[in-house]
Amino acid sequence: MAPHVRRVSLATDRFPTDEHYPFHLDVVRKTASLDLEVPITVFVGENGSGKSTFLEALARSCGIHIWRSEHGARVKANRHEKILHRFMSIDWADGRVPGGFFGSDHFKDFIHQLEDWASTDPGQLKYFGGESLVTQSHGQGMMAYFRSRYAIRGLYMLDEPETALSPRSQFELRDLIAECAGAGHAQFILATHSPILLTIPGARVYDFDAVPVSQVDYRDTAHFRLYRDFFEQEAW
Numbered sequence: 001m002a003p004h005v006r007r008v009s010l011a012t013d014r015f016p017t018d019e020h021y022p023f024h025l026d027v028v029r030k031t032a033s034l035d036l037e038v039p040i041t042v043f044v045g046e047n048g049s050g051k052s053t054f055l056e057a058l059a060r061s062c063g064i065h066i067w068r069s070e071h072g073a074r075v076k077a078n079r080h081e082k083i084l085h086r087f088m089s090i091d092w093a094d095g096r097v098p099g100g101f102f103g104s105d106h107f108k109d110f111i112h113q114l115e116d117w118a119s120t121d122p123g124q125l126k127y128f129g130g131e132s133l134v135t136q137s138h139g140q141g142m143m144a145y146f147r148s149r150y151a152i153r154g155l156y157m158l159d160e161p162e163t164a165l166s167p168r169s170q171f172e173l174r175d176l177i178a179e180c181a182g183a184g185h186a187q188f189i190l191a192t193h194s195p196i197l198l199t200i201p202g203a204r205v206y207d208f209d210a211v212p213v214s215q216v217d218y219r220d221t222a223h224f225r226l227y228r229d230f231f232e233q234e235a236w
Contacts, residue, residue: 002037003187004099004155007091008058009033014087020080022057025050028084031212036189038204039181043191044221045208051191052103052159053084054208058189059101059157060085066101067110099155104163107142139164146176153185162194170196178202195227 010032015023022028027050034041043051059066060082142164150156162170178201180186192198198205198218207216218224 002093003039004093004097005062005090005187005189006037006093007033007035008061009089009091011087011089016083017080020078022050022053022084023080025053026211027208027213028054034206034213036187038202039187040177040200040203041189042198042200042203042205042218043189043208044193044198044205044216044218044223045191046222049208051208055157055159055189055191056101057084057088059099061088061090062099062155063096064099064101064155064157066103067106097153097155099157100149101157101159102142102145102161103159104142104161107145139166139169143169143172146173150176150180150186155187156189158188158190158192160192160194161190162192162197167196170194173197174200193223195221195224198224 010028012029012032015029017023018029027045043055045051056066142161146161161173165173174197177188177190177197181188181202190197195218198221203218205216205218205221206213207221209222210216
């Protein structure tokens with residue numbers, strides 16, 4: 001399959017600041033582009049590395065809506081926080097395609113919005129497994145959403161989807177992503193801490209702890225090595 005998006009480039013010379021988030025991040029300032037010409041791309045890195053920030057900006061640059069409710073006022077506003085996408089350019093393989101952005105914290109906002117829609121049009125639920133996602137556990141609702149949504153042609157981004165998933169469900173998601181990507185209709189870009197999701201067959205892994213961001217074998221990631229060493233301990 002040819003991916004929907006082949007590359008994302010950053011116009012680092014046009015950044016409006018080098019002192020404010022996210023433009024002060026080394027991985028943003030020193031990564032000119034990322035090749036995405038494979039069906040599955042995985043971003044890995046420690047908390048604060050910039051992988052989720054980059055993923056959200058990429059979604060906005062691709063015209064993908066991020067479901068999110070704004071809660072309360074900020075102690076200190078940052079006018080630069082959500083404009084990184086303006087300095088990204090997308091190399092589409094065959095024109096823009098629809099898609100979706102998943103984040104476990106955003107998902108709660110989405111399912112409650114879906115519940116409102118379904119109160120007047122229950123047929124809406126058929127696109128998400130046929131049952132109310134609110135009445136299921138968080139993990140069950142997520143898997144119902146994944147199975148239904150990823151059967152549709154598109155570009156899909158996931159930010160740390162493992163947050164509410166058991167290890168068994170993570171394996172199920174791993175296999176689902178590989179299956180949908182292999183079918184030729186879907187491209188996936190995800191940020192994760194999960195060593196299970198790092199092993200999705202055929203995935204290209206980018207290390208956001210490296211500057212600039214660089215490709216890495218999943219066996220060489222800090223996350224994978226940490227789990228491997230833990231389970232190989234002889235004494236507990």
